[in-house]
Structure formats: structure tokens, C-alpha cells
Amino acid sequence: MLYVYAILDSKPKDLRCVGNAGVFAAVKDVEECPAIDESSLRDHDRIVRQLAAESHAILPARFGSIVEDDDALARLLSTRASHWQRALQMVAGREQMTLRVFGNRVAPPENTEGGPGTRYLSAKLREIPSLDALRPFVRAEHVERHGAPPLLASVYHLIERGRSADYLAAVAEAPSGEVQFAATGPWPPYAFGRWEQS
Amino acid sequence: MKQIAGREAQQIIEHADASLLDIVDHVLNMGVVITGDVVLGVADIDLIYLGLSVVLCSADRVEAK
Numbered sequence: 001m002l003y004v005y006a007i008l009d010s011k012p013k014d015l016r017c018v019g020n021a022g023v024f025a026a027v028k029d030v031e032e033c034p035a036i037d038e039s040s041l042r043d044h045d046r047i048v049r050q051l052a053a054e055s056h057a058i059l060p061a062r063f064g065s066i067v068e069d070d071d072a073l074a075r076l077l078s079t080r081a082s083h084w085q086r087a088l089q090m091v092a093g094r095e096q097m098t099l100r101v102f103g104n105r106v107a108p109p110e111n112t113e114g115g116p117g118t119r120y121l122s123a124k125l126r127e128i129p130s131l132d133a134l135r136p137f138v139r140a141e142h143v144e145r146h147g148a149p150p151l152l153a154s155v156y157h158l159i160e161r162g163r164s165a166d167y168l169a170a171v172a173e174a175p176s177g178e179v180q181f182a183a184t185g186p187w188p189p190y191a192f193g194r195w196e197q198s
Numbered sequence: 199m200k201q202i203a204g205r206e207a208q209q210i211i212e213h214a215d216a217s218l219l220d221i222v223d224h225v226l227n228m229g230v231v232i233t234g235d236v237v238l239g240v241a242d243i244d245l246i247y248l249g250l251s252v253v254l255c256s257a258d259r260v261e262a263k
Contacts, residue, residue, distance in 0.1 A: 004232050025232070036206045036226075038218060045221045062229030076232060087230075098220065100254055147244070151251035154223070182254055184220050190228035 002027040002073055003034070004065040005047050006188075009057040009088045014050075018073045023084045025061075025073055026051055033066050052188040057092035059084070059193040087193035091158065094139055095186040097167050099155040101125065103179035125153065133170040137163055142191045152179065156191035211249035219250045 002018070005026045011017050012026040019025050034040040041063060048060045067073040077084065125131060125143065140158035159167055164186040171183040210222065223246060 007230060007232070036210070038210060038214075041210070041218070041221050041225050044225050048225075059230045060224075060228070061232050063225040065229075065232045067232065073232075098224070100250070102255060146247045146251065148248045148251040150255055151247060154250075156228075187224055190224040193230050 001030055001032070002067045002069065003030045004061045004067060004073065005044065006051050006061050007059040007077070007084055007088070007193075008051060008055045009092065010055050012051055013054050015047075018070050019077050021081070023077055023081055023088070025077060027067075027073070030066070033064050036064070048188050048190075052095070057088040058188055059087055059091060060188045060190045090140065091189040091192055093161055094158050094189060095161050095164065096189045096191060097137075097157045097159055097164060097183055097185035098187060098191075099134075099157065099171065100151060100182045100184075101153040101155060101179055102150045102182070103152055104150055125155065131174070133174055134167065137167045137170070140192060158189055158192055159186075161186070208245055211246060214249065214253065216253050219246070219253050222246055223250060 002025075005015065005028070007019075008017070008024045008026055009022050011024050015026040015028060017024045017026050034043075044063050048058070052058045052060075067076065134157065137159045138157045139160065142156040143153055144156075145153045157167070167185070168183055171181055174181060211219065214222065227246060
């Protein structure tokens with residue numbers, strides 16, 4: 001079986017890969033899916049970060065992505081080749097910052113799970129003046145709202161590589177109002193390149 | 199394909215610091231779905247965010263602002 005770490009626009013240096021034509025999957029041959037424990041999760045993140053550092057465009061795979069063999073993986077890549085190419089283009093030369101939004105007053109209305117609630121929250125987030133300072137950095141945005149106050153939302157921002165220090169400085173300088181922020185990064189673009197964005 | 203049990207995720211969250219919870223969120227909840235397999239159910243994702251909320255808010259990251 002193959003454990004898939006990421007899809008790349010170029011061949012990885014140290015890992016075996018499957019694919020061609022600018023869409024390569026970095027893989028490791030395994031006997032079974034790794035156990036879900038702290039060391040496995042940290043290993044996955046560490047290897048994805050290494051791959052990100054040596055490639056121009058990377059789409060990290062979700063933890064636990066197992067494919068039967070090379071042929072099966074090659075089919076998965078080729079049947080969605082145009083999707084992978086578009087997704088790789090979007091993240092090329094870019095990385096991700098993650099912004100946790102805390103507060104109690106911007107809670108979305110109840111009973112609007114899914115689309116409407118998320119759209120409502122996205123609209124409310126756009127009304128927060130302190131977020132305006134981040135707009136110049138943002139090339140793409142993905143928002144997930146949470147029903148576990150005081151954590152209101154996670155906002156995933158795709159920024160150009162090398163701008164993370166400026167982004168973090170802008171977050172640090174943002175006035176603290178009804179909502180508060182905690183930013184981490186840079187991350188490989190974990191939140192970008194999903195099926196539904198094709 | 200092997201499914202990963204939510205109980206294991208819960209055990210990780212209960213003992214995690216903020217940096218590990220960020221990794222859990224990105225590595226388990228995000229990332230490209232290549233095979234169509236579901237690693238964690240929705241209930242487990244909610245559990246992860248409950249853990250994130252508790253740990254991130256109790257840490258000095260927010261209070262330091």
C-alpha cells in the first residue's frame with residue numbers, strides 16, 4: 001500500500017513518487033495505515049513541510065490517505081488531472097496562515113448549519129475593521145465557523161511565500177475589540193485544493 | 199481501508215498542547231482528499247474544535263493581546 005503525503009508540481013527529492021506531467025504524488029510504501037497518535041501526526045506535518053520547502057506548489061494530503069498501489073494512484077491522479085493542475089496553480093509560490101477568531105458577540109444565528117451560517121459569519125468577519133489590515137496579504141480565504149464558543153471561526157489565508165512575518169505583525173498590531181485573534185503559520189496550504197473548490 | 203476511531207482522536211486532544219491541536223486541525227481536518235475515504239466523522243471534528251477552543255483560550259496567546 002502507498003501512504004500519500006502530498007501532491008506536488010515537481011518530483012520530491014527524498015520520497016518515491018507516482019505521476020507525471022507536473023502532477024506528482026509523494027508516497028511511502030507502508031504495510032498499514034499509521035496509528036493516529038502524536039508522533040504520527042507530527043511526522044506527517046514535518047514531512048509535508050519538507051516537501052513544501054523543496055517544491056514550488058504543494059497540496060498536502062489529509063492524514064491517513066492510503067492507496068492500494070501505483071496503478072490505483074496513477075488512475076486517481078490522471079482522472080482528475082485538470083483539477084490537480086488548477087489547484088496547484090492556485091497554491092504555487094504561496095503558503096497558509098491560520099487565524100483563530102475568538103469572541104462572544106459575533107455568534108451566527110442558530111439552526112443554520114452549513115452554508116447559510118458560514119456565509120453569515122464570513123459577512124460578519126468582513127465587518128471587523130482590524131481584519132482590513134490583512135487584506136493586502138490575502139490571495140484566497142477559507143472560513144470555517146465553530147459551534148464551540150469562544151472559538152467563533154478558523155480563517156485560513158493563502159498568502160505569498162515570505163510574507164508571513166508581515167502578516168503576523170499586522171495581526172499583532174490589530175486593535176483588540178469584540179473579537180480577538182490568534183494567528184499561526186506559515187503552514188503548507190492544508191486548507192486549499194479540496195474537491196469542492198474545483 | 200482502515201478507519202480511524204474517534205476515541206483515539208479524543209485521547210490525543212485531552213493531552214495536547216496548543217501546537218499539537220493546530221497540527222491536528224490541519225493534518226486531520228484539512229488536506230486534500232485523494233482517495234475518498236473518510237478518516238474522521240463529523241462528530242470527531244466537533245470534538246477537535248472543542249479541544250482547540252479550550253486550549254487556545256486558556257493559553258496566554260489570546261490574553262497577551
